[in-house]
Every structure is written in C-alpha cells, then in structure tokens.
Amino acid sequence: MKYSIDHKSPVPLHAQAEELLRKLITEEAYQNGKLLPNEVELARLLAISRTTLRQAINKLVYDGLLVRKKRLGTKVNHSTVSSKSNNWLSFSQEMKLRGINIKNFELHVTWVLPDEAVANFFDIKPDKKVLKMERVRGRKDGPFVYFVSYFHPRIGLNGDEDFKRPLYELLEQDYYTIATLSKEEISAHAADHLIAEKLHIKIADPVLFRKRFVFDQGERPMEFNLGFYKADSFIYTVESRR
The missing domain is CATH 1.10.10.10 (Winged helix-like DNA-binding domain superfamily/Winged helix DNA-binding domain)
Structure with missing residues (x-):
C-alpha cells in the first residue's frame, strides 16, 4: 500500500x-x-x-x-456497483468499478457570473464570478454524458488546473478539499439543441437529467453539478429498506 x-x-x-x-x-x-x-x-x-x-x-x-x-x-x-442513492461515487470511480474506459470529447473551463440557483447554493453574491467546467464524456464509440460543474470560489481554483485528472483527486490533493456528501435530484428531459449536439442525438430525444449538490468535509457547498445522460446509456438504482 x-x-x-x-x-x-x-x-x-x-x-x-x-x-x-x-x-x-x-x-x-x-x-x-x-x-x-x-x-x-x-x-x-x-x-x-x-x-x-x-x-x-x-x-x-x-x-x-x-x-x-x-x-x-x-x-x-x-x-x-451501481449508482445507488446511498452509494455516491465520482463519475470516474463509477465507470472504473464497471470496467468502462472513459474518453473526454470536450473540456471547457470559463469564469462566469452565477445564475440564481448557483448563487443561492453557494450563498454568494450574483456579481461574484465562479469557475465553470463543461465536459462531454463517453466511450470510444461516442459520448453519453454532458456535465456542467460550478465550483465555490472558496476552493481557490484558478482555471489553469489539469482537469483531465480525476476531479475529486485534484481537489483533494491540490486544494485539500474532499467531497464527502452529495445530494441529488433526478428528472427526465427532452434534449434541446445544445444537449442534442453535445450527445449526438436528436432534438427532443429523452435524456436523464441529474442535478448534484456536492459538499466538502465540513459540509460546506463546493460544487453545483448538472449532468445530462443519454437515456439508453444510464441506469439509476434506488434501494429502500423498511
């Protein structure tokens, strides 16, 4: 070890x-x-x-x-080994556990003003810019997920990081920020022009939309993540016990 x-x-x-x-x-x-x-x-x-x-x-x-x-x-x-509600893993960890090799098709990093939802989650003023990262990922034969992540300014990211590294590994090793809690919302959407273009599908095709609120080891908000998945490529499993 x-x-x-x-x-x-x-x-x-x-x-x-x-x-x-x-x-x-x-x-x-x-x-x-x-x-x-x-x-x-x-x-x-x-x-x-x-x-x-x-x-x-x-x-x-x-x-x-x-x-x-x-x-x-x-x-x-x-x-x-599935995306159970009580088994949160990063995307890279989920795919590695399933033996799926992931390819990055697009990676864009920009500084933007947060919309109301992001500003409220981070509890920051709307004129405070945040780092936005967009990634299109999938198998070698084509993309199946489009991610949009916003990061709290408190973390200290500058935009020059190597985001080809596993995200949470980068945050932990370089910024001492550990993602320990994730709260999620799942819904079904019809692909608009942007999503259809990113995922190589038709406009109005079904997509699974996952909104993820990520907190650090102090249970402080650190990432606001949106994920758009091709409907035929992702299964979300919820296990309940009584």
Missing part, C-alpha cells in the same frame, strides 16, 4: 483515511475479491489509531462499498 496520511494537513485524519480507502478498493486485486489488510496492519501503515481507521471503514460499509465477514475480514461489496 503506497498511500499515506498527511498529519500536518487541516483535513481530519478520518476523512483522509476514508479517501485513501476509496482509492485502495479500486485496485484490481481488491476488485477481484482480495481482503483488505486487517485494522491493526492498516492503522500501523497509516500511522493512525484503530478508532480513527474504524471510523473511515464504517463510513464505507455504510455507503455500501465494503462488506464485513465475521472471522474472515473486510472486502469490496460488489453487489453495490
């Missing part, structure tokens, strides 16, 4: 441990069923207490990413 905890970082140790575990379980060995190192070994490797480590593991178990087996250990829970 090559990951390490930065004990001088302002990011809480348990939050850093959680993000490291999220990266660790995407490795091929753990995707193939290998058990995670036991808590004693992991805590020693990361130089944190078992209590701190257990807090991180419990979060991933709660999110449905890990499953514990008595007298066996902890491993990836493959039964939850």
